[in-house]
Amino acid sequence: MLRPIECFRCLMYLAFLAIANNLSAATDSALDGKLEQLVEAVAEGDQSTSSKRWMAIVDDATSEDLVAILTAMNSAQNVGPLAENWIRAAVDAVAERELRGSGGLPTAALEAFVLAEDQHPRARRVAYEWLLKVDEPAAARLLPQMLDDVSLEMRYDAIGSLLTEADEATDEETKLQKYQRAFASARDKTQFQQAADALKTLGQTPDMAGQFGFLKNWKVVGPFDNTDREGFDNAYLSPNSIDLAAEYSGKHGPVVWKDAVAELDDFDDLGMVDFNAALVEEKSVLGYALTTFVSSKAQSVECRYESKLATKLWINGEEVAVKNVYHSGGGFDQYIVPCQFKAGANAILIKVCQNEQTQPWTKPWEFRLRITDSLGGAVQQASAQLAK
Amino acid sequence: MHTKPTTIMPTTIISACLILCSSFAACTEARDWPMFRGPGGRSVGEASELPQEWSIADGKNVAWQADLPGRGVSGPIVVDGKVIVTSSSGPNRDRLHVSAFDATSGELMWHRQFWATGKSLCHATSANAAPTPASDGQRIFAFYSSNDLIALDLDGNLLWMRGLELDYPGAGNALGMSSSPVVVGDVVVVQSEAQGNSFVAAIDCASGETRWDLERPQASNWCSPIAIEAEYTIDKQPVLVLQSGESIGLHRIDNGETLMEIEADCDTITSLTFDKYLFAPADGIQVFDVLSAGLDDKDKPIWKESKLQPGSPSPVVANGCVYVINRSGVLNCGSIEDQNVAWKLRLGGRFWATPILVGNRMFCVNSDGKCFVVELDENGGKGKILAENEFGEDILGSPAVAENGLFVRSHNHLWKIAK
Numbered sequence: 087m088l089r090p091i092e093c094f095r096c097l098m099y100l101a102f103l104a105i106a107n108n109l110s111a112a113t114d115s116a117l118d119g120k121l122e123q124l125v126e127a128v129a130e131g132d133q134s135t136s137s138k139r140w141m142a143i144v145d146d147a148t149s150e151d152l153v154a155i156l157t158a159m160n161s162a163q164n165v166g167p168l169a170e171n172w173i174r175a176a177v178d179a180v181a182e183r184e185l186r187g188s189g190g191l192p193t194a195a196l197e198a199f200v201l202a203e204d205q206h207p208r209a210r211r212v213a214y215e216w217l218l219k220v221d222e223p224a225a226a227r228l229l230p231q232m233l234d235d236v237s238l239e240m241r242y243d244a245i246g247s248l249l250t251e252a253d254e255a256t257d258e259e260t261k262l263q264k265y266q267r268a269f270a271s272a273r274d275k276t277q278f279q280q281a282a283d284a285l286k287t288l289g290q291t292p293d294m295a296g297q298f299g300f301l302k303n304w305k306v307v308g309p310f311d312n313t314d315r316e317g318f319d320n321a322y323l324s325p326n327s328i329d330l331a332a333e334y335s336g337k338h339g340p341v342v343w344k345d346a347v348a349e350l351d352d353f354d355d356l357g358m359v360d361f362n363a364a365l366v367e368e369k370s371v372l373g374y375a376l377t378t379f380v381s382s383k384a385q386s387v388e389c390r391y392e393s394k395l396a397t398k399l400w401i402n403g404e405e406v407a408v409k410n411v412y413h414s415g416g417g418f419d420q421y422i423v424p425c426q427f428k429a430g431a432n433a434i435l436i437k438v439c440q441n442e443q444t445q446p447w448t449k450p451w452e453f454r455l456r457i458t459d460s461l462g463g464a465v466q467q468a469s470a471q472l473a474k
Numbered sequence: 475m476h477t478k479p480t481t482i483m484p485t486t487i488i489s490a491c492l493i494l495c496s497s498f499a500a501c502t503e504a505r506d507w508p509m510f511r512g513p514g515g516r517s518v519g520e521a522s523e524l525p526q527e528w529s530i531a532d533g534k535n536v537a538w539q540a541d542l543p544g545r546g547v548s549g550p551i552v553v554d555g556k557v558i559v560t561s562s563s564g565p566n567r568d569r570l571h572v573s574a575f576d577a578t579s580g581e582l583m584w585h586r587q588f589w590a591t592g593k594s595l596c597h598a599t600s601a602n603a604a605p606t607p608a609s610d611g612q613r614i615f616a617f618y619s620s621n622d623l624i625a626l627d628l629d630g631n632l633l634w635m636r637g638l639e640l641d642y643p644g645a646g647n648a649l650g651m652s653s654s655p656v657v658v659g660d661v662v663v664v665q666s667e668a669q670g671n672s673f674v675a676a677i678d679c680a681s682g683e684t685r686w687d688l689e690r691p692q693a694s695n696w697c698s699p700i701a702i703e704a705e706y707t708i709d710k711q712p713v714l715v716l717q718s719g720e721s722i723g724l725h726r727i728d729n730g731e732t733l734m735e736i737e738a739d740c741d742t743i744t745s746l747t748f749d750k751y752l753f754a755p756a757d758g759i760q761v762f763d764v765l766s767a768g769l770d771d772k773d774k775p776i777w778k779e780s781k782l783q784p785g786s787p788s789p790v791v792a793n794g795c796v797y798v799i800n801r802s803g804v805l806n807c808g809s810i811e812d813q814n815v816a817w818k819l820r821l822g823g824r825f826w827a828t829p830i831l832v833g834n835r836m837f838c839v840n841s842d843g844k845c846f847v848v849e850l851d852e853n854g855g856k857g858k859i860l861a862e863n864e865f866g867e868d869i870l871g872s873p874a875v876a877e878n879g880l881f882v883r884s885h886n887h888l889w890k891i892a893k
Contacts, residue, residue: 133634133682140632167591168637175586175632182584208589242565274565394648411669414694415648417595 116151117143121158121173128162128169136172143176149184152177152216153195159209174212181216191220200228200240207237214240233271238461245277252284262288269297273462275418279353295350299456299464300357301377301434305330306346306364308373311337312439317372318396318410325435326403328376337371346375348454357454361438367449372439379434379457381427382468388460389434392420393453396439401425402432412441413448419462507552507874507881510606510654515700516749517790517830519875524832525893526847527861537879537890538580543571545885546603547652547826552577552876553609554628557890559883560616562602568594570602572616574630577877580890584630592620592639596650599870601885604652605698606872608662610679615662619650623664625682634682641684644670647694658701658712658727661685665716667695674699674716676730686730691718695742701727702748717746722754724764736762736773744784749791751776751810755784759796759808777813782806787828787872790836793850799825799838805848807857817856821846826870830880835860837880843869845882865889 120143127135147155155177162169185191196217200210217224225243232244245268252264261284269281269292278298285292295302310322322334333340346364349355361373381387389399389406394416399407407423440451457465511517528535544563551558555578561571568590574583594602596619605617613633616624621638639645647668655664661676672690677683697717702724713733714725719742724734736754740746744755752762758780764772782789785801795816796808803823809816823840830837836848836857843865848857867884874881879892 137631137633144631166640167589168635168640171588171591171635172632174588178586179584179630179632238566239564276565409670411647414669415595415597415650417648420595420648 116146116148117154118146120146121155122161124172124176125158125161125165125169128172129165140172140176144179144183147176147180149181149188149191152181152184152192152213153199155180156199156209156213157205159206159212163206163208170206170208174208177209177212177216185216185219191216193217193221193224197221197224197228201231203236207235207240211237211239233267236461238273241271242274242277245272245274245281249277249280249284252281258288262290266290282353294353295348295357297464298357299458299466300348301379301455301457302348302350302357304346304348304359304375304377305343306359306361306373306375307334307336307341307343308361308365309337309341309368309371310334310373311370312372312441313370315370315396315412315439315441318398318437318439322372323374325400325405328433328435330376337368343376355454357456358452359454361440361451362449367451369440369444370442371451372437373451374435374437375453376433376435379427379432380467380469381429381432381465384429385427385465386460387425387427387465388458388462389423389425389455390419390421390458390462391423391436391453391455392416392418393438394450395441395453397421397453398437399423400433400435402428403435412439413443505552505876506554506609506611507550507876508611509551509608509656510549510698511745511747511788511828511872512830512874514748515656515698515745516747516792517788517828517872518792519830519832521832521875521878521880523878523893524835524837524875524880525891526835528863528891530865530889535891535893537892539890540575540580540582540888542573542883542886542888543585544569544603545601546571546883547599547601547870547885548603548654548883549606549827549872550874550881550883550888551607551609551614552874552881553611553614555877556583556628557874557881557888558607558609558614558616559888560603560605560607560618561885562590562594562618566594567596567602568620570616570618570620570622570624572607572614572624572626572630574614574628575888577879577881577890580888586624586626586630586632588622588624588635590618590620590622591637592618592622593646593648594620595648600650600652602650604650606654608655608657610657610660610662613679615655615657615679617653617655617664619646619652621645621651621664621666623655623662623677625662625679633680636677636682638664638666638673638675642666642671642673644668645673646670649694652696652698654698656699656701656714658714661727663699663701663714663727665690665695665697665699667691667693667718669693674730676714676727685728688725688730690716691720693719693742695719697740697742697745700746700748715746715748715752717754718742722746722752722762734764734772736764738775741784743786745788747789747791747796751791753789753791753796755789755798758782759784759789759798761796761810777810779808779813779815781815782808785824786826790829790831792831793834793852795850795854797829797831797836799829803840805829805836805838805846805857807850809854816854819848819857819859821848821859828872830873830875832875832880837873837875839865839869839873839882841868841870843867843884 124139199213229244272278525535544561546561557575570588625633675687722736738756741755759782760775761777784798847861879890
């Protein structure tokens with residue numbers, strides 16, 4: 087039994103297919119393969135030809151061609167972000183001119199395109215933004231369906247709308263349900279925090295670090311010498327064969343692995359592993375942190391981490407990231423590293439290097455790391471038994 | 475591909491006989507404001523009658539106000555009757571905007587959007603749209619912290635686009651970049667310096683192809699390049715001036731070759747200014763006479779004044795004086811002839827925007843959005859505050875002067891102040 091919202095989506099999608107088929111026939115003649123030629127020129131790095139083809143598309147296209155241009159984003163994404171931008175700029179130029187000229191855009195076709203989940207998420211977002219310029223109420227119609235959308239921009243607006251509804255709800259049960267829904271689906275840090283804070287005020291204890299996918303339990307070892315930043319390239323241990331019972335030659339003598347737990351309460355530092363607290367507060371040193379992620383299957387994941395310090399990252403002994411940058415800012419998901427996990431236990435090793443700077447803002451010696459899918463959602467670990 | 479330039483010591487360019495003009499002008503109309511700090515990067519504008527007082531609240535002397543998307547700390551530019559503004563938006567700051575407004579009416583003429591291809595992280599006070607765009611009069615070159623460089627014609631048609639972080643992996647950082655591009659002849663030059671990767675690239679204005687590039691020091695630097703219209707005895711070309719934490723380099727514009735390297739402990743936020751001399755923010759202000767000093771002394775400062783400590787705004791040079799606003803919000807005037815600090819005037823607040831000079835009036839906008847209109851005494855006496863005007867919003871981008879108006883942008887608004 088389909089729910090009303092699902093019926094609505096089915097109908098809109100069928101409408102899209104019908105419109106798209108009609109438009110396809112129309113645009114085939116109007117644009118005459120120009121979109122493919124533009125993408126080809128961008129792929130070849132031929133800027134001059136790209137521009138000529140872009141202008142030919144913009145000159146020839148009408149508002150009825152917008153869906154065809156949006157659809158070209160699918161082939162553009164295979165070429166890369168520059169090609170996507172060429173397509174996007176064509177959509178904007180045509181829509182802007184047509185809207186100014188006729189005062190209208192093909193709202194039904196645009197709305198159907200927004201709902202077509204097989205279309206490029208960015209193209210759907212562009213269609214949505216142009217739709218709103220001629221049909222502002224479409225936001226209220228569409229956003230409730232997009233809480234888990236693969237377009238993070240659509241999802242962001244949908245979660246934002248849900249949070250507003252939650253804020254305005256008068257009964258506690260409704261508030262709770264809406265905040266829980268937002269907490270589960272949010273991918274933006276600020277929205278996530280807003281939902282988590284609201285849940286706390288409602289007496290809940292949301293697992294913030296877990297929901298984000300931050301890895302909580304680590305083993306750390308150090309300090310090792312990083313005088314003159316030379317430790318960055320010195321291998322104080324072998325990432326391929328780590329013995330947790332081993333003793334290493336540290337900066338001031340023997341060092342061994344110790345336990346360290348990531349920050350779980352303070353939202354600003356959520357997931358942060360603090361070497362200063364776990365080892366020693368010192369400059370020109372480095373440390374290693376090791377943990378295990380138990381994957382239920384072989385899969386592609388993203389290792390997203392943040393540190394204001396120079397770092398190296400290994401997954402199962404393979405070096406996957408090298409960032410020789412000190413105190414040049416940080417930020418949530420500062421580094422996004424695509425990785426391949428095997429089924430079972432996967433070793434994650436990070437080397438974090440502190441330099442010689444003495445300003446107060448250079449004191450932190452820390453990192454945080456989470457395992458996610460391509461949209462930033464936490465990949466949950468399998469049961470520990472699988473690790474054996 | 476990097477081209478490592480051959481360093482030519484000052485003594486080897488004796489025969490170069492630099493003839494440096496007091497300003498550099500691209501092929502733009504005189505009334506235009508085509509780049510960061512305007513024509514020649516001197517922060518000096520022309521307008522017949524700018525008001526000294528205005529009110530955003532009641533519209534007094536506000537010709538128009540326009541909405542802007544997202545955030546931006548870049549300055550507006552004015553080209554051929556259009557005001558061009560860059561912005562960035564989105565939860566990940568990766569949506570890039572270029573907006574064009576009619577300078578007379580304030581009507582939005584066109585608006586283009588792109589997705590960033592490089593790092594979009596930046597400090598909370600800044601934005602991906604931090605560099606001020608530049609124009610050669612026919613094209614607009616919009617540059618962003620994410621190292622995306624987009625060329626559009628004046629009607630908003632896309633001419634070419636470069637994702638320079640794709641070409642220079644590791645460039646940029648999580649604090650954000652802010653160096654503004656400069657058009658020199660038929661190339662647009664961008665400077666992007668951070669620990670991960672640093673480069674200067676000269677890119678053909680018409681084709682978007684890289685003519686040449688340079689490896690640069692692997693350290694964070696937010697300064698903007700400037701161009702000096704110059705004449706060699708050999709090929710009469712402008713000179714590109716690049717500032718980094720340890721030196722100032724003068725480079726040939728046709729191949730990037732270093733003509734002169736001046737060792738100086740330069741600031742990495744505040745950009746240098748040229749007006750007959752090079753005024754470098756380095757332990758205060760250091761002034762270099764690269765034109766007429768003794769041949770072995772071009773890299774020695776003719777004046778070094780540690781009491782002239784600029785904050786983030788660049789120095790402004792006019793009427794025989796160098797003006798700097800320090801971190802405490804005090805406007806300092808240094809006399810070039812007397813080589814001393816002539817006077818100080820407390821304005822108040824923190825400044826990011828570089829002040830601009832129109833006639834004998836200096837417009838200084840602090841980060842809280844208060845604009846001090848300061849009258850400068852032609853005889854060198856202490857300047858005085860004529861008016862304080864509130865925009866009511868944070869303002870970090872440097873204003874522009876053109877079309878008989880003062881153009882100021884906050885994150886969300888663009889104003890034309892005019893009678």
